[in-house]
Amino acid sequence: MKKISVFMDDYRSPPDGYVFVETIDECMDLLRNHSIEHLSLDHDLYSRTRNGLMLVKMMINEKLFANRITIHSANSVGGKNMYNCLKQAQKDLIMPHTIIVSLRPLPLKYIPPRVLQHYSDIK
16 A cells, blocks of 8 residues: 655645645544555644644544654644644553654744755655
C-alpha cells in the first residue's frame, strides 16, 4: 500500500504532495483506511468543539497513527496540548516510540520556504 501524507487545516493550504483535509472526520477516515507517512495537524478548525485535540484523543483511543506527526497549529496552548497528549501516549506505551512527534507552529499568512523544507524532507 502506497503511503500518503496528510495536512489537516481549515485556513492554510497544504504543501505540495499532501492530501488536504479540513475536518477530524475526514482525517480519521484516512487514518482508518490508508497508511500515512506524515500527518500535519492544526488545532483550531471550523468547528470550535471538534478540534485537533479531539482528533489526537480519538487517534490514541483507536491506536491510529502516522509514521511522523507534526503539530503545526499557531494556537500555542492548543498545539502544546496536542503535542503533550501524543508524547504521553508514547510514555504510556500506547503509541510506538518510533513515531516522530514535532511541534512546529506555522504562521497563518506566509510560510517561509525554509519552514516548508520540513514537509518536503518527509514526503
